[in-house]
Amino acid sequence: MSNKVSFIIEYAGLQLQIAKNASGEDVTPLKPISDLFGIQWGRQHKKVSESVFLSKYLGVCIVHMYHAGGQKREQTCVLLSRVAAFLMSISPDSVRASGNETGADFLEEKLNEWGDALHEYEAFGVAIKGQKNTEAQLELARINAAIRLISAKSRTKSEKDRQAIEAMQKVLAGHIGIPYQADLIS
DSSP: OEESOOEEEEETTEEEEEEEOTTSOEEEESHHHHHHHTOOHHHHHHHHHHOHHHHHHHTOEEEEEEOGGGOEEEEEEEEGGGHHHHHHTSOHHHHHHTTOHHHHHHHHHHHHHHHHHHHHHHHHSOOOTTOSSOHHHHHHHHHHHHHHHHHHHHHOOOHHHHHHHHHHHHHHHHHHTOOOOTTTOO
16 A cells, blocks of 8 residues: 555654555554664564464554655554554563663553553553552442443343342442432433
C-alpha cells in the first residue's frame, strides 16, 4: 500500500510515525523503534517476521511510506495498538548492553507501568493511568459488578439463584451508596 500521508504522534513518550495499512488500520514502522533503543534491527525483524504468532498478533505488514524529498521506502510496520506488545518483547538488559542506559531505564519503567495496569484491569476490571487501587477504581469495579449482576439476574430462571443475586445486589448498592429496591434492579 502506498501512503503519501503519514503523521507523527507521541505514544508512551515515544515519537511514532503513523500510516495506514491495506485495511485502513493505524500502523507504525518498527525500525525507528529498534534504532531508538539501540537494538539490532535485523534480529527484531527476524523475530517479528519469522514467528507466525508474533507476525499475526502484532499485525506485521509492509507499507510504502514517503520520506523527505519524496523518497518512497518499504517499511516493516506493526499495528499501533500492538506497539506496547512489541516493546514488551524487548529486554531492558539488551538495551542497556547496547550502551543505552536512558532507553533501558525508560523501557523498564514502561514495562512496570503496563504490568501494573494489566494487573489492575484483571483484578478490578479497570485500570486508570497513574493510579493504583484507588477508591475511584474500586468504585468503578463495583458499579461494573452491579451491572453484570443485573444482567445475570435477568437471565437466571432459578428463584433460589435469583435471590442470591439479589442479596449480592443489595450489598453492592450499599457499597456504591445508592438505595436498594429489588423491583427496580431486576
